[in-house]
Amino acid sequence: MSLCTQTRFAAALADPAVAVPPGLTAWNGLQPQRRFAVYRNNVVVGLTGAIASRFPAAQTIVGEAFFSAMAAEFIRVHPPRSPLLLSYGDDFADFVERFEPANDIAYLPDVIRLEAARGKAYHAADVAPLDAAKLAALPPERLADLVFVPHPSLSILRSPHPLVTIWAMNAGEAELRSIEDWTAEDAMVARPHMTVEVRRMPPGGAVFLQALASGERLATAVEHAIENASAFDLSANLAGALQTGAFIAFH
Amino acid sequence: MKFSDLPRRAGVGFKPEHFPAINAEPQPIGFFxxxxxxxxxxxxxxxxxxxxxxxxxxLSIHGVGLSIGSVQPLDREHLSRLKIVCDRYEPESFSEHLxxxxxxxxxxxxxxxxxxxDQTLASVADHIDQVQETLKRQMLLENPATYLLFAESTLEETEFLTEVVRRTGCGLLLDINNVFVASTNHHMHPGDYLARFPVEAVSEIHLSGHxxxxxxxxxxxxxxxxxTPVKDPVWALYAALIARIGPVATLIEWDNDVPAWSVLSAEAQAADEILKNTNKRRAA
Structure with missing residues (x-):
């Protein structure tokens, strides 16, 4: 095959408006339209399936037909640049944010971000989370200067929508019901062991964890958290973070 | 170079949803x-x-993304990732596709x-050399299921594969469902294809539905x-081939609409019966 044959084949795969390339035949001598369509279909169905398998809650929200059309447009504009499909679609939320037909569903991009974070956590390196007893054994005067090492599976998401509630209801984790109290919800995603955990953050919790995960001292992280939410409860947040395996070490 | 060395028994393609059933008790499965x-x-x-x-x-590790048949260079990053997976699990066999x-x-x-x-032959052989040198093991190359033909082809697929094996020393993964699918699609007799296939290089067989x-x-x-389950004409081709060449590691592939573990396992047992009966006949 010359490079030209391969280039024409690939171009015709990507765009159904492009005619079947010359030089392709069938035993009966006919133009192999339907035969070529098998490959076109395999490409679209395969990649759409890869996206759908990463974002099942988003698919539940918009329905299968809408999701497939949206995914097909994403694939056309952002085809995968690697055979490693585990991370294909990491930028799907940014695409959906600008995808006009989905504009009515303002929370959809954040649900997709949460599902992308779950995927990242699922495949992240296996590291034992920090043992809370080690922290408890420290003299209190050392706490303020502690710096924590985040778990490789950790993501923190901030949303102006009831993100965790919406995700849980569309992921089969909670019963579908109307949301009376439409409030902002921040989320933490981590996989301390073999199960990916999604947790709704208490007030100030996301800012606190984001600061710690970016390498701020504990005292500085607490300041940020209180600025964000005066009701910030340090001991509850720290205990929650340790329970969910947010960190692997401190120094 | 490490040679492909799967047990001459039936195996199945592993699906994570089957893990609890597989892990519950020892399974009569030759390989995954x-x-x-x-x-x-x-x-x-x-x-x-x-x-x-x-x-x-x-364990058999089967790549689906290396693009060995491309006229463009192999993706070195992807080849490195394959090496990491092979080094981590030391599988009995590594295979990829034509x-x-x-x-x-x-x-x-x-x-x-x-x-x-001749041009694609040279490029495929170069790519296989590169894979085998990087992985420090023999790889198996699988015959494709195809839906159309190229006017520019000058070699039969079986000639092409025979020459790839001669040039690179790779082994072959013979997918009998692909033989049946492609032969039907190209109005040829699958038995003729198998008669010309370089069976001495075959270290694994794939069976699946279409x-x-x-x-x-x-x-x-x-x-x-x-x-779907393996179709009757594919079973018939398989049984005839095993009777001719003796037992070969045989995989049941079922990737979509995956059935319960018991159904998949029963397909593997059906292949195992054919392998065992051949052994008995050969011993007799």
Whole structure:
């Protein structure tokens, strides 16, 4: 095959408006339209399936037909640049944010971000989370200067929508019901062991964890958290973070 | 160089949803096969499951993304990832496809066909050399299921594969469902194809299901869909081949509409019966 044959084949795969390339035949001598369509279909169905398998809650929200059309447009504009499909679609939320037909569903991009974070956590390196007893054994005067090492599976998401509630209801984790109290919800995603955990953050919790995960001292992280939410409860947040395996070490 | 060395028994393609059933008790399964690309993450449940399976069973790692049939250079990063997976699990066998799936770095996620010419032969042989040198092991190359032909082809697929084996020393993975699908699609007799196939290089066989449609002229067009039990004509070709060449490691592939473990396991037992009976006849 010359490079030209391969280039024409690939171009015709990507765009159904492009005619079947010359030089392709069938035993009966006919133009192999339907035969070529098998490959076109395999490409679209395969990649759409890869996206759908990463974002099942988003698919539940918009329905299968809408999701497939949206995914097909994403694939056309952002085809995968690697055979490693585990991370294909990491930028799907940014695409959906600008995808006009989905504009009515303002929370959809954040649900997709949460599902992308779950995927990242699922495949992240296996590291034992920090043992809370080690922290408890420290003299209190050392706490303020502690710096924590985040778990490789950790993501923190901030949303102006009831993100965790919406995700849980569309992921089969909670019963579908109307949301009376439409409030902002921040989320933490981590996989301390073999199960990916999604947790709704208490007030100030996301800012606190984001600061710690970016390498701020504990005292500085607490300041940020209180600025964000005066009701910030340090001991509850720290205990929650340790329970969910947010960190692997401190120094 | 490490040679492909699967037990001459029936195995199945591993699906994570079957893990609890498989792990509950020892299974009469000769080996498991996994797609390499599903184990290229750093950690998590996929590696935990495969690590456990590896302790108890022989393993075949089957790549679906290397694009060996492309006229463009291999993706070195992807080859390095394959090496990491092979070094981690030390499988009895590594295989890939006579197909391309990447063009200008865009991954098309399908096993696309290539014409069989001196030029593609040289490029495929170079790519296989590069894979075998990097992995320090013999690889098996799988014959494709194809839906159309190239006017520029000058070699039969079986001639092409024979020459690839001669030049590179690779082994072959003979997919009998692909033989049946492609032969039907190209109006040829699958028995003729198998008679010309370089069977002495075959170290593994694949069996799977296919679906049926028609082409523009209403002629049968079979699709390699891996979503049904193995069809009767494929079993018949398989039994005849095993009777001729003796037992070969045989995989049941079922990737879509995956059935309960008991159904998949029963398919493997059916293949195992054919392998065992051949052994008995040969011993007699």
């Amino acid at each position: 096969e996994v797609h390499a690309e599903n184990y290229m993450g750093a950690g998590g449940p996929p590696h935990a499951q495969l690590g456990k399976l590896r302790q108890d069973y022989a 197909a391309w799936s990447t063009h200008d770095r865009v991954f098309l996620n399908d096993l696309l066909p290539l014409p069989y010419t 679906s049926e449609t028609v082409d523009d002229a209403g002629a049968p067009l079979l699709i390699d869909s891996h979503d």
